[in-house]
Amino acid sequence: MTLHTRPSEAKKLISGATGDWEVVIGLEVHAQVSSEAKLFSGASTAFGGEPNDHVSLVDAAMPGMLPVINRECVAQAVRTGLGLKAEIHLVSVFDRKNYFYPDLPQGYQISQYKSPIVGEGIVMVDLPDGESIPVGIERLHLEQDAGKSIHDLSPTQSFVDLNRSGVALMEIVSRPDMRSAEEAKAYVTKLRTILRYLGTCDGDMEKGNLRADVNVSVRRPGTEFGTRCEIKNVNSIRFIGQAIEVEARRQIEILEDGGTISQETRLFDPNKGETRSMRSKEEAHDYRYFPDPDLLPLEIRAEWVDELKADLPELPDEKKARLMEAYGLSAYDAGVLVAERETAEFFEQVAKGRDGKAAANFVINEVFGRLNKEGKDVASSPVSPAQIGAILDLIFEGTISSKIAKDLFEIIFTEGGDPKVVVEQRGMKQVTDTGAIEKVVDEIIAANPDKVEQVKAKPTMLGWFVGQAMKASGGKANPQALNEILKAKLGI
Numbered sequence: 001m002t003l004h005t006r007p008s009e010a011k012k013l014i015s016g017a018t019g020d021w022e023v024v025i026g027l028e029v030h031a032q033v034s035s036e037a038k039l040f041s042g043a044s045t046a047f048g049g050e051p052n053d054h055v056s057l058v059d060a061a062m063p064g065m066l067p068v069i070n071r072e073c074v075a076q077a078v079r080t081g082l083g084l085k086a087e088i089h090l091v092s093v094f095d096r097k098n099y100f101y102p103d104l105p106q107g108y109q110i111s112q113y114k115s116p117i118v119g120e121g122i123v124m125v126d127l128p129d130g131e132s133i134p135v136g137i138e139r140l141h142l143e144q145d146a147g148k149s150i151h152d153l154s155p156t157q158s159f160v161d162l163n164r165s166g167v168a169l170m171e172i173v174s175r176p177d178m179r180s181a182e183e184a185k186a187y188v189t190k191l192r193t194i195l196r197y198l199g200t201c202d203g204d205m206e207k208g209n210l211r212a213d214v215n216v217s218v219r220r221p222g223t224e225f226g227t228r229c230e231i232k233n234v235n236s237i238r239f240i241g242q243a244i245e246v247e248a249r250r251q252i253e254i255l256e257d258g259g260t261i262s263q264e265t266r267l268f269d270p271n272k273g274e275t276r277s278m279r280s281k282e283e284a285h286d287y288r289y290f291p292d293p294d295l296l297p298l299e300i301r302a303e304w305v306d307e308l309k310a311d312l313p314e315l316p317d318e319k320k321a322r323l324m325e326a327y328g329l330s331a332y333d334a335g336v337l338v339a340e341r342e343t344a345e346f347f348e349q350v351a352k353g354r355d356g357k358a359a360a361n362f363v364i365n366e367v368f369g370r371l372n373k374e375g376k377d378v379a380s381s382p383v384s385p386a387q388i389g390a391i392l393d394l395i396f397e398g399t400i401s402s403k404i405a406k407d408l409f410e411i412i413f414t415e416g417g418d419p420k421v422v423v424e425q426r427g428m429k430q431v432t433d434t435g436a437i438e439k440v441v442d443e444i445i446a447a448n449p450d451k452v453e454q455v456k457a458k459p460t461m462l463g464w465f466v467g468q469a470m471k472a473s474g475g476k477a478n479p480q481a482l483n484e485i486l487k488a489k490l491g492i
């Protein structure tokens with residue numbers, strides 16, 4: 001075993017024609033900062049609107065305009081850095097990254113190059129099998145988004161929409177710490193959850209508010225890193241996984257054929273399921289970075305960072321640990337519940353003063369399951385935590401069985417109402433009256449003498465009697481009482 005070997009490593013290797021390969025992945029995630037105004041202008045960041053509705057003279061790069069830093073965007077970057085347990089740099093520098101593109105009227109993007117606002121940090125990534133692995137963060141810097149060129153409106157003309165021009169982005173660069181498509185997907189999922197908890201980026205990948213450049217290389221296990229290719233601008237978690245898998249395969253095939261990988265920028269085509277070259281390293285831009293002379297180095301106060309830190313919400317890892325501790329939940333259940341701040345809040349309202357595990361089971365399996373089926377989330381849930389709590393109380397008191405609870409939940413979900421009242425009105429109460437259960441049992445025994453013979457030889461047949469009696473009682477017989485009565489009457 002080498003230093004870098006982790007317990008689950010073996011199962012992640014890709015087997016090629018000539019042996020095993022390991023894929024190495026590092027991600028550069030672009031996250032749009034949640035803010036009212038752009039990074040250096042007062043124009044709105046609202047999504048949609050008519051083309052060029054949200055464009056100030058600064059965003060259009062009119063001569064003589066000067067950028068003025070938006071304090072809130074800086075605060076958001078600092079909050080994000082704190083959420084990534086990263087070093088916050090009290091002095092950072094904005095540089096000009098020079099290139100020409102029609103949707104970039106300045107002729108350069110203002111970004112941070114050598115001195116980013118946030119340095120090294122860490123994200124604990126939760127894998128589907130329950131294991132958590134650390135992924136290092138190299139840096140986070142602030143930069144401007146570009147506008148958008150539109151080529152499909154006219155056969156002879158192109159148009160430019162500058163609404164996004166100047167919107168603040170955080171570029172979050174990971175270390176090459178991921179070893180499978182699964183891990184990369186789990187990393188983006190976790191990063192997105194953290195950003196959403198912090199309120200620093202809404203994580204809406206469909207709107208392009210979170211997108212990733214995916215760096216992929218392959219190597220023989222335990223050897224030096226191979227040459228990487230960078231797959232630009234992948235905009236869904238599923239596509240990130242697919243892009244990694246096809247790119248790793250492509251590189252392995254080249255290497256196994258005796259070829260070499262040339263460092264290049266590639267694009268993923270989800271329709272064809274392949275990556276293709278966009279530009280090679282030789283064609284790479286020389287951006288001629290230099291400090292933007294219109295902007296002083298950005299200096300922030302340590303006290304301000306402390307204030308922002310004190311105001312941070314409880315983050316997913318801490319919330320998960322607390323839910324496990326306070327409610328006796330498994331890591332898996334706690335992980336599901338903390339995926340969104342709202343789902344964890346819903347659960348806690350249900351669980352307050354009740355059995356935590358029972359509450360988690362019901363919320364995850366029944367409530368989330370049903371919401372998923374409807375394409376809804378907790379924010380648009382037709383059932384409230386109070387209603388779910390009332391159902392759990394009815395189970396706990398023995399008024400209804402857990403089987404009837406599912407029917408009751410369905411009624412409350414589709415029709416609403418107070419669970420206690422519905423149980424009364426619809427006669428859903430569990431029958432604990434032993435006389436009534438005995439009557440049902442007697443009838444079944446009398447009608448099935450053959451089965452009675454069989455169960456004496458094979459006690460597991462009891463289940464058949466339980467099923468019959470439950471059916472006859474409309475699912476309302478108290479299961480424990482029913483079992484006892486059946487065993488007594490059958491003499492087993």
Ligand code: ADP
Nearest residue numbers: 024025026027174175176215216217225226228
């Ligand atoms: P650049 O400055 O050219 O963008 P960086 O060193 O900043 O290069 O790396 C960019 C991204 O590529 C980072 O996310 C890093 O983790 C990743 N990376 C670096 N080397 C490799 C490699 N050999 N294989 C996969 N990813 C890599």
Ligand code: MG
Nearest residue numbers: 028171173213
């Ligand atoms: Mg880079």
